[in-house]
Each structure stands twice: as structure tokens, then as C-alpha cells.
Amino acid sequence: PMHSYQAPEGLLKDRIIMVTGAGDGIGRVAAKTYAAHGATVILLGRTISKLESVYDEIEASGHPQPAIVPMNLEGAAVKDYEEMAMTIEDNFGRLDGLLHNAGILGDRTPVELYDPETWNKVMHINATAPFLLTRAVIPLLRLSGDASVIFTSSGVGRQARAYWGAYAVSKFALEGLSQLLADELDDERHNVRVNSLNPGATRTNMRARAYPAENPMKNPTPEDLMPSYLYLMGPDSKGVNGQQLDAQVKK
Ligand code: NDP
Structure with a gap:
């Protein structure tokens, strides 16, 4: 039902939703x-010009006036996150949704040759920052x-494959974080649900970098995934918690 979900027009009316990596690719469309x-929507990202264009x-x-949170997840300190949370509290009083979408690919190379600095960077941006x-x-x-929290996973975050390096391991870590939080936050009122969502092959810059020889037109666009993104963010997914979901129908 998720893949063919038809969201009613005002599905997310009056909800405060943060999207990380909101300047490009899937995050921009979400x-x-x-x-x-x-x-x-609270647009979090590192390239301000991209966030401004989404805002515009x-x-x-x-649509409701968004907010921009410029933040580079690579260098942000604990204090930066805490200050950001205080700013959200002052301006909106709560948070109804959080789409963890920002991520980087890192190198596609055998573990034996994987650059340790790149490893740390990928692990930090993709897993520790969330x-x-x-x-x-x-x-x-x-x-x-x-509230709904969505962690963006990947096929290689559920079954690792050769040469995906830190990217695969960081997505496994996100799956773990998602499961931990789902278990911790799912109290009797079920008021914070936490799930992981694998977009599947999607026509973005990251996909083109991972598969330079592929014809991008064979992959669905971020727009095509939105039924799943809306279902999981909105009230119709209440009670769905701790799941590993796929935004596309598995082939
Ligand atoms: P893109 O590279 O198109 O977009 C990623 C976004 O994340 C960009 O807006 C980018 O900002 C932002 N970002 C990257 N690093 C940082 C950082 N240090 N601080 C803040 N923001 C940052 O990727 P996709 O849209 O393809 O991917 C979105 C998510 O989906 C990722 O988590 C990815 O792993 C996952 N995914 C994608 C698949 C695909 O086929 N496309 C398949 C499976 C999973 P900027 O534009 O400024 O660089």
C-alpha cells in the first residue's frame, strides 16, 4: 500500500518537518x-545557495514559509546541534518529523585500499551526525x-556488497540507530515512530557518481518515490515502528 499511497492534499498541515540534505537530490524533492x-519544512544542508533556491x-x-538551517554535518559540533534544537524550540515549540537524508558516497574501493580518512568522514556524515x-x-x-523519524538507508546497508566500503558500513550503523531509537521511543502512546527507508536506485548526482556508465534515465526520479516518503512521514503510518522499508517495489 505504501508504494501506491495517495496522500490527501493537507496531509502534513501544521507539521514541522526537518529534512537534512534538503538542497539536492531526494532531499530537495522531499x-x-x-x-x-x-x-x-526546516531545510538543513551545507550549500546555502541550494537551500535558498528550494526556499524560493x-x-x-x-506553501508554508520554510526555514533554513545552514549546517555542514562534517564539522558541526555537539553544541551546534544543541543550539539548533533550541532555535527550533523557540520558533516552533516542537518537531513533528525528521528525515535523515543527507549522505555522501565516499570511495568505491576494496577495504584493503580504503583511505582511512575518507572512512572516518563517511562514517561521521552518514552515521554519527544523524x-x-x-x-x-x-x-x-x-x-x-x-512524530516520525526516517533514516535513509541503502540496499548495501542491509546486505553489503564488494567495494561499497564505509558507505555500506555507515548505512548498517544507521539501521542499528534506527532500531535502537524505535525500541527506546515507542512508548505506550506510540508518539514517536522510527523507521529506515531505502530509496532504491534513484536518478540523482550520487547515483551518477556511483554508476558513471549507467543510463540515468533507467532509474526512477525522486518524485517517483514520494508516495512512500509521504506515507511514512504522515499520520497514516502511525503504529509503523522499527521497520526496514523500501521506497520502491522490489524487483
Ligand atoms: P545527493 O548527493 O543528490 O544529495 C545528498 C544531499 O546531502 C545533498 O543535498 C548534499 O549537500 C547533502 N550533504 C552531503 N554531505 C553533507 C554534509 N556534510 N552536511 C550537510 N549536508 C550534506 O544524494 P541522493 O539524493 O541520491 O541521496 C540521498 C540519500 O539517499 C543519501 O542518504 C543516500 O545515501 C541515499 N540513497 C540514495 C540512492 C540513490 O540511488 N540516489 C540509493 C540508496 C540510498 P550538497 O548538495 O551541498 O552537497
Whole structure:
């Protein structure tokens, strides 16, 4: 049902939803889609010009005014996350959704040759930063009453394959974090649900970097995935918790 989900127009009305990596690729489309369904989106990313262009598109469409949080997940300190959480609390009072989408590919190379610095960078951006961010906003998620946290995984985060290096291991780590949080936050009121979502092959810059020889037109666009992204973010997925989901129908 998730893949053919038809979201009602105001699905996310009055919800405050943060999207990381909102300037490009899947995150950009998810942010615009959530806004189009009534959400106030908090656009987090490292390239401000890209975030501004998403902001402008949302405003021009007449959707709720978004907010921009410029943050490079590579260098941000614990204090930066905590200050960001305080700013969200001051401005919005709570957080109803968090899409962990930002990520980097790193090198596609055998473990034997994998550059340790790149390893640390990929692990930090893809796995440790989502920990730091979630940790800082858990109190705001609890204030929602119906919050959804989505971790963006990958096929190689569930079954590793040769040469995917730190990217694969970082996605395994995210799956672990998702399971931990699902177990910790799922109290009797079920007011914070936590799941992982594998977008599957999608036509973005990252996919083109991972598969330079592939015809990009054979892959679905980020827009094609949005039924799953809307279902999991909105109230219709209440009670879905601790699952490993796929945004595309598995072939
Ligand atoms: P893109 O490379 O197109 O977009 C990634 C986004 O993350 C960009 O907006 C980028 O910002 C942001 N980002 C990267 N590093 C940082 C950082 N240090 N701080 C803040 N933001 C950062 O990737 P996709 O849209 O393809 O991927 C989105 C998610 O989906 C990723 O988690 C990816 O692993 C996952 N995924 C994608 C698949 C695919 O086929 N496309 C398949 C499976 C999983 P900037 O634009 O400034 O670089």
C-alpha cells in the first residue's frame, strides 16, 4: 500500500518537518513535497545557495514559509546541534518529523585500499551526525504527539556488497540507530515512530557518481518515490515502528 499511497492534499498541515540534505537530490524533492502537503519544512544542508533556491520555490508556490538551517554535518559540533534544537524550540515549540537524508558516497574501493580518512568522514556524515542531530531533538519530537523519524538507508546497508566500503558500513550503523531509537521511543502512546527507508536506485548526482556508465534515465526520479516518503512521514503510518522499508517495489 505504501508504494501506491495517495496522500490527501493537507496531509502534513501544521507539521514541522526537518529534512537534512534538503538542497539536492531526494532531499530537495522531499522537502518541496512535504511543503506542498502543508508542512513547515526546516531545510538543513551545507550549500546555502541550494537551500535558498528550494526556499524560493516553496515560497513561490504559496506553501508554508520554510526555514533554513545552514549546517555542514562534517564539522558541526555537539553544541551546534544543541543550539539548533533550541532555535527550533523557540520558533516552533516542537518537531513533528525528521528525515535523515543527507549522505555522501565516499570511495568505491576494496577495504584493503580504503583511505582511512575518507572512512572516518563517511562514517561521521552518514552515521554519527544523524546520532548527534537526533539526540539533540528527541525532546522536541516527544512534544509532537505524532512524530516520525526516517533514516535513509541503502540496499548495501542491509546486505553489503564488494567495494561499497564505509558507505555500506555507515548505512548498517544507521539501521542499528534506527532500531535502537524505535525500541527506546515507542512508548505506550506510540508518539514517536522510527523507521529506515531505502530509496532504491534513484536518478540523482550520487547515483551518477556511483554508476558513471549507467543510463540515468533507467532509474526512477525522486518524485517517483514520494508516495512512500509521504506515507511514512504522515499520520497514516502511525503504529509503523522499527521497520526496514523500501521506497520502491522490489524487483
Ligand atoms: P545527493 O548527493 O543528490 O544529495 C545528498 C544531499 O546531502 C545533498 O543535498 C548534499 O549537500 C547533502 N550533504 C552531503 N554531505 C553533507 C554534509 N556534510 N552536511 C550537510 N549536508 C550534506 O544524494 P541522493 O539524493 O541520491 O541521496 C540521498 C540519500 O539517499 C543519501 O542518504 C543516500 O545515501 C541515499 N540513497 C540514495 C540512492 C540513490 O540511488 N540516489 C540509493 C540508496 C540510498 P550538497 O548538495 O551541498 O552537497
